[in-house]
Each structure stands twice: as C-alpha cells, then as structure tokens.
Amino acid sequence: MVLILIALWLFKDIYQGTLTFSRTPLNLPFLVFVIFILFQQLPLPPRILQFISPSSASIYKMIGNENLEEVSKILLTDNLHIQKPNIPPSPVLQDQDEIAPSDKREKTNQKWRPVTLYTYATKIELLRLLISIGIFFLMVNNIRSRQQIQFIVLVIIITGVSVAFLGLLQYVSGTEKIFWRYDIKRTSFFGTFSNRDHFACYMSMIIPLVFGLIITEYLHYRRDNSQFYPQSDSAGHKTFFYTFAIVIMLSSLFLARSGGGAFAMITSLFLLTGIMACRKRLRKMVWYVIPVLLVTFGLLVWIGIHPVIEKLSTTIDRENPSLQARLEFWKDTISAIKNFPLFGCGIGVFPFIYPHYSTVTYVHGTLINHAHNDYLELMLETGIIGFMIILWALFRFIKDSALYHMLGITKGIDHERSDRGLMPYLKIFRTQRIPKDRESHRQKHEDHLKKRNDPFIMGIAIGGIIGVISISLHSMVDFNTHIPANAFLLSVLLGITTVAVHMRHENEKM
Numbered sequence: 349m350v351l352i353l354i355a356l357w358l359f360k361d362i363y364q365g366t367l368t369f370s371r372t373p374l375n376l377p378f379l380v381f382v383i384f385i386l387f388q389q390l391p392l393p394p395r396i397l398q399f400i401s402p403s404s405a406s407i408y409k410m411i412g413n414e415n416l417e418e419v420s421k422i423l424l425t426d427n428l429h430i431q432k433p434n435i436p437p438s439p440v441l442q443d444q445d446e447i448a449p450s451d452k453r454e455k456t457n458q459k460w461r462p463v464t465l466y467t468y469a470t471k472i473e474l475l476r477l478l479i480s481i482g483i484f485f486l487m488v489n490n491i492r493s494r495q496q497i498q499f500i501v502l503v504i505i506i507t508g509v510s511v512a513f514l515g516l517l518q519y520v521s522g523t524e525k526i527f528w529r530y531d532i533k534r535t536s537f538f539g540t541f542s543n544r545d546h547f548a549c550y551m552s553m554i555i556p557l558v559f560g561l562i563i564t565e566y567l568h569y570r571r572d573n574s575q576f577y578p579q580s581d582s583a584g585h586k587t588f589f590y591t592f593a594i595v596i597m598l599s600s601l602f603l604a605r606s607g608g609g610a611f612a613m614i615t616s617l618f619l620l621t622g623i624m625a626c627r628k629r630l631r632k633m634v635w636y637v638i639p640v641l642l643v644t645f646g647l648l649v650w651i652g653i654h655p656v657i658e659k660l661s662t663t664i665d666r667e668n669p670s671l672q673a674r675l676e677f678w679k680d681t682i683s684a685i686k687n688f689p690l691f692g693c694g695i696g697v698f699p700f701i702y703p704h705y706s707t708v709t710y711v712h713g714t715l716i717n718h719a720h721n722d723y724l725e726l727m728l729e730t731g732i733i734g735f736m737i738i739l740w741a742l743f744r745f746i747k748d749s750a751l752y753h754m755l756g757i758t759k760g761i762d763h764e765r766s767d768r769g770l771m772p773y774l775k776i777f778r779t780q781r782i783p784k785d786r787e788s789h790r791q792k793h794e795d796h797l798k799k800r801n802d803p804f805i806m807g808i809a810i811g812g813i814i815g816v817i818s819i820s821l822h823s824m825v826d827f828n829t830h831i832p833a834n835a836f837l838l839s840v841l842l843g844i845t846t847v848a849v850h851m852r853h854e855n856e857k858m
Contacts, residue, residue: 354482357490370488372846373748377741378481384734385474388694389467391460401463403687408461464694465701473696476832480839487843494804494851497844501557501808504840508554509593512600515539515547519603520651538604541833548609549828551601553815553837555594556616559637560811562590563624566633567803591640598644602656607670612822616814617641623810629801673708674720674825680705681719685728692731701728718827725827742820745842750813753849754806805848812845 361368369375398405464470491497515538518528525531526540541547565587601613621637624630648656684693684705693701699717706716719725727735819828819838828834 350479350482350486353486357486368489369485372488372850373744374484374741374842374846377737377744378484381734381737381741382474382478382481384730384737385470385477385695388464388691388730389462389470389474391462393460397461397463401688401691404461404463404465404691404693407465408459462694463691464697466694466697469696469700470694471696476835477695480835483836483839484843484846487840488846491844491847497808497848500840500844501561504554504837505558505561505590505593508551508597511539511541511547512551512597515600515604516596516651519600539600541831543831544604545606545608545822545826546828546831546834548601548604548606549612549819549822549826549831549834550837551597551604552609552613552616552818552822553834553841555597555601555613556620556814556818557808557811557841558590558594558597559620559814560807560809562587562594562636562807563630563633563810564803564807565590566636567629567806591643594640595644595647598640599647599651602644602648603651605656608822608825611825612818615821616818619817620810620814623814676708677716677720678724680707681721681724681728685724688728688731690731690733692727692729692734695729695734698725698729718830720826722823722827722829742816745816745846746813749809749845749849754809754813805851808848809845812841812848815841816845 536544538544538547624633
C-alpha cells in the first residue's frame with residue numbers, strides 16, 4: 349500500500365510537472381544509509397573484501413561453492429531440533445575443512461562476494477527500510493496545512509485509544525486469545541499486538557503526542573483573540589477527550605506490564621514535565637499532569653494494580669529470567685560485533701549469523717531473530733559506519749527540531765520545496781545558514797521566535813520529539829523498530845514533527 353501511494357505521488361507530480369522535494373534534516377542521512385546498504389550487496393574482489401571485512405571473507409572461504417543461504421537454513425533447522433552446547437564466541441573464523449574442501453576453497457577465493465552474508469535477507473530488509481523512508485517523504489512532501497496535521501494526529505489518537513481499550517477489555521476478561529478468537533500460543537499479547545512490549549512502545553509514542561495537543565489547547569486558551577482557534581466551548585470538549593485518551597492509553601501501558609515500556613514512558617513524562625517547568629508559559633501545565641496521573645493510578649487500582657507492581661518491581665532484578673536472557677543475547681551479539689566492526693555482516697542477517705555465536709541453549713524450538721537491543725543489532729548488521737549514520741540522522745532531527753526551531757540556539761534546515769532545474773534538487777541536502785545581513789538575520793530570528801511561541805507548532809513539536817525519544821529509549825531493550833506498526837508510526841511522527849516545526853506561524857499553508 350505504501351509503495352502504491354509513493355508511486356501515485358510521483359506519477360501525479362511528474363504528470364503535472366510539479367515534482368518537488370522538501371528540504372529536511374533527514375534527507376542526507378537517509379540517502380547515505382540507503383547507499384551504504386546497497387554497497388553491502390555489491391560483489392567485491394577477494395582482496396578488497398578481505399581488507400574491509402575479513403570475517404565475511406573467512407566465512408566465504410569456509411563454505412566454498414555452497415550457497416550461504418542453504419547453509420544458514422540447515423544450521424537454523426538444526427537449532428530447532430537439538431540443544432546446542434556452549435559455542436566459542438568466534439567459531440566463524442575457525443578452519444573447518446569439512447564444510448569446504450581445500451580445492452573448492454581455492455576456486456571460491458577467485459569469486460567476487462558482497463559484504464553481506466545473506467543477500468536475500470538484506471534485500472528484504474532494504475525494502476522495509478525504503479517503505480519507512482517513503483512514509484516519511486510522503487508526509488513532508490504532501491502535508492501543507494495545520495488541518496492535515498490535525499487530521500493525521502486525530503487518526504493516530506483514535507487508533508491508539510481503540511487498541512488500548514481492546515487491551516483493557518482483554519485484561520479484565522482474562523482471555524488468552526486476541527479478539528477472544530485467535531490463539532497465538534503465547535500469553536504476552538496485549539491489544540492487537542502479539543507482544544506486550546511492542547504494544548507499550550506503540551502507546552509511549554502516542555501519549556506524548558496527546559499531551560502536545562493539550563499544550564496547544566492550553567496556550568490557545570491563554571492567548572487572547574486567537575485567529576486560528578477562536579475561543580469556544582469546543583476547546584473544553586477537546587481537552588476532556590484528550591485527557592480521557594491519555595488515561596486509557598497510560599493505564600493500558602502499565603497493565604501490559606512491560607518493563608521497557610514503563611521505563612520509556614516514565615522517562616518521557618519526566619522530560620515532558622521538565623520542558624513545561626522550563627517554559628514560563630507552560631509552568632502551570634505541570635499541575636495538569638498530576639491529576640491525570642492520579643486518575644490513571646485510581647483506574648489501575650480499581651482494575652487491579654498488584655500484578656503490575658509485582659512485574660515491574662522485578663524488571664531490573666538480575667534473577668529475572670527475561671533480563672538474564674537479554675544479557676546473554678547482548679553478550680553474544682557484542683562478541684559477533686568484534687568480528688564485523690566496520691561494515692557489519694549485512695542488514696537483516698542477524699538471525700543467520702547469531703547461531704554461530706550463541707551461548708544460549710535452544711529449547712522447544714526457540715529461535716532468536718533479534719538481539720532485543722536495536723542498537724546492538726544495528727551495529728552487528730551494519731557495523732560502526734551504519735550505526736554512526738543512524739545516530740547522525742537522530743542527531744540532525746533533534747538539532748533541527750528542538751535546538752534550532754524550538755530553542756533557536758543552533759543552525760537548522762529550512763523546509764523549502766525545490767522546483768526549478770537540477771541545482772534546487774541538490775540543495776535539498778544543504779544546511780540553511782544564518783544570513784550575514786543584520787536585517788535579514790533579525791527578521792529570521794523574529795520568525796523563529798514566533799514559531800517557538802505558536803501554540804500549534806509548540807504542541808506538535810513537543811509531542812512528536814518526545815515520542816521519538818520514547819521509542820529510542822525503549823529500543824535499548826527491545827526490537828521495536830522491526831515491528832511494522834511501530835516503524836510506521838515512527839516514520840509518521842518524524843514526518844509530522846518535521847512539517848510542524850518548519851511550518852509558518854498562524855494558519856499559513858506551506
């Protein structure tokens with residue numbers, strides 16, 4: 349569906365002769381990362397591969413003319429049926445003649461091979477990545493007004509409340525099936541998610557966005573003669589609905605009993621409260637957060653808070669089986685990273701390379717598909733280079749949206765559409781520099797001051813930024829960015845936040 353929407357957008361603009369691209373802080377990092385993933389799939393001469401990725405070259409020598417995809421499938425099938433003893437942390441570098449006889453290895457040495465160990469898996473992961481990036485570009489190149497942002501945010505909130513309410517009903521009824529019908533053979537589901545941790549991450553991205561809309565309503569209420577939001581009784585109705593949404597989603601998040609989700613949400617609430625306390629116009633909003641938390645706590649007590657407290661109290665206990673398993677996964681992943689430091693083993697290859705390093709016993713067909721830490725998994729699959737590109741993208745987003753457009757303390761990128769010739773398209777990656785002319789600089793400063801005081805821009809920006817920070821924190825202990833629903837929502841948050849902070853003040857269109 350996303351690919352169809354992207355194709356329709358490109359076809360429409362090309363047909364009308366108006367194909368344009370908005371300049372955003374994420375354009376260049378996304379382009380560089382996609383090029384890097386394509387490079388991972390590029391066949392390289394043996395000497396070059398040996399130089400940039402010795403471990404990949406060693407594995408190709410071991411398997412000879414065998415297709416790595418088939419070898420990996422055999423290994424994974426083995427792991428599903430037998431309990432493997434502890435394996436040395438770097439077995440892929442050992443000389444295993446039984447895998448590939450010496451004569452076959454000599455012939456294999458002359459073949460050009462890519463950095464990635466499993467080209468098919470890397471292609472699939474690249475497709476998923478392009479879909480997420482495509483969602484972001486659909487947002488920033490097609491959203492032009494506040495009404496469009498409001499509609500998208502409202503759809504997100506209604507979806508979040510619906511999923512959360514379903515989770516509450518499931519929790520109260522004690523059902524072990526999604527929709528009371530579908531048995532997924534596991535008890536950790538919540539709402540429409542098969543894993544409660546991923547549900548909690550989804551909620552933790554939406555809740556800050558709702559707080560952002562409440563900030564918008566509050567600032568409009570304080571401002572006299574608002575041109576965009578005339579003061580009316582509807583403001584009170586909106587605030588009541590937003591409060592109801594927060595209570596439902598926050599309650600369901602804690603009832604999901606996700607340690608990582610609770611940590612990310614609590615940290616986000618502290619960050620949100622800190623922002624309110626630091627902004628003079630928002631300090632009174634701190635007193636709004638307290639009753640919301642009290643109402644949420646009351647609802648949890650009424651439903652039954654004891655299981656929640658019992659589960660969360662053992663989250664950081666080293667005797668907790670879940671924590672012990674994660675620590676083992678992380679230790680094994682770090683061992684693998686040491687063998688693929690620069691370029692990684694190929695994005696999407698984690699499930700196929702991890703069994704070679706695993707010290708965890710496989711029981712009852714358990715297969716480790718992810719490291720339960722998106723950062724470690726990213727570093728294993730893309731190396732330090734890919735990891736730094738993603739950190740660079742996150743840094744540029746925070747720098748542009750928070751430090752530049754909200755605080756005005758650094759440089760950023762103006763959200764302009766390039767529509768004439770080739771050079772404007774190239775300029776979509778350029779950073780907008782502060783004008784040297786004093787009058788222009790003063791005017792630019794006043795425009796940004798208006799943006800930082802604009803209720804709508806401030807509310808959406810605060811909610812979106814904290815939502816992105818929330819999933820960034822939760823991803824330290826889980827693999828949320830690999831879940832389609834969470835990845836989709838993250839792309840939408842990045843898109844609407846970028847559009848909002850670059851939007852002109854009041855109700856002007858882009």
